[in-house]
Every structure is written in C-alpha cells, then in structure tokens.
Amino acid sequence: DTEVTQTPKHLVMGMTNKKSLKCEQHMGHRAMYWYKQKAKKPPELMFVYSYEKLSINESVPSRFSPECPNSSLLNLHLHALQPEDSALYLCASSQDRTPNTGELFFGEGSRLTVL
C-alpha cells in the first residue's frame, strides 16, 4: 500500500471546467512533487515544493496551478485544460530536501481525461 494518497483516481473534465487533484502524505516529508506521465512515456517533472514553498516550476502552463496548504498536502488546480493535458498525474514526496539523493515515494496517480 502506498503512503502517498491521491484523489480522485480518475477525473473526466471539459475544457471549461475547474477541478483539483489532491495529494496527502503523513510520512513527515518536507519535499513534494507533481509529475505528469503520458502513456508509454516516463514521468515528467512539473513542480517541486520544498518546505511548503515552490522551488521548481518546469515551465508549466498557467492552467496548472499548484498549492501546498501545509506540509502534508499538495493540490494541483486545473482550469481551462486542453485535450493534450490528458495524462496520469503522479504526486510524490521525499524526506530529503535535495531531491537528487533522496528516495521519492509515489502515489498511484490521478488519471485525467480532458474532453
């Protein structure tokens, strides 16, 4: 069982909708991440939060808006998405604030379909 919980597991939305993906971890990790994974492709980093502050934004379009309300929660707000944004969105966390050395713990993902 994963210790990183993502909700919802599946989401279908229209291009004019506003929705949010949620991620929660209770391992005391202080770094949290959003990755996007297209079918048959590796995950691509979107955002990194370290100590609840945004430390990395991989030039993600503004229709994706991350939020870290506290050290256990990470949200990804979605607005005016495009069909090409359909993908598996993975949340991860790590204890180490230097992510290149620390193990990442992944959730099972939220599969997003944009119609």
Next chain:
Amino acid sequence: AQSVTQLDSHVSVSEGTPVLLRCNYSSSYSPSLFWYVQHPNKGLQLLLKYTSAATLVKGINGFEAEFKKSETSFHLTKPSAHMSDAAEYFCVVGRFMDTGRRALTFGSGTRLQVQP
C-alpha cells in the same frame, strides 16, 4: 548536464530465467542513481538506489544493480524472473538544474515481459 539512457525499450524473458535491464548515464559529477518499477495503472516504487556507497546495490524482490563508473552503467539484474516482475522499469539519475535546485531525470523506460 545529466542524462540517462535505457538501451532496451522492451525485454522478454521466460519465467525462471535471468533478467538484465540496461542503463547508461551521463553525469558531470558523482551521480545518484535509482531504479523504479511501475506496474500497470500504478504509481512508481523504488527498487534500489546508489548514492556513492557500495557499487553493488541490492534492492527489493531479488533485484540488484552494479554501478560501473568506467562504463557509466547501472544495469539492473535478477537471477530468476517471476511472473509478477512484468512491469515498466525506469532508470533514474539525480541531477542539478541550477545552483541549489535538483531533481530526478527519468530514462525512457523498459517494459519487461515474463513468459510462462
């Protein structure tokens, strides 16, 4: 700059035979290297990691990998494949983005198929 290349997009083995998944990396400094596994419709799970300690790293489920600096390789092996090993495997290198900012770079993945 750091990068990672998985040499095989697809590997098929018979149950009970050895597994070899190949990974080469490029790094301008001593890297951190990882292997992750992803079963269908699941998140990623860490199999093992190398962080400049022992060059032979043992992981979960009988997997191990050897860091070879001279060959810039970090191949994943298992002596005997099990049906439950069928999954996508990612080789990952820790990388610097700029001063003080670091992240992981994923290889393109290798799909392991295990035949009965």
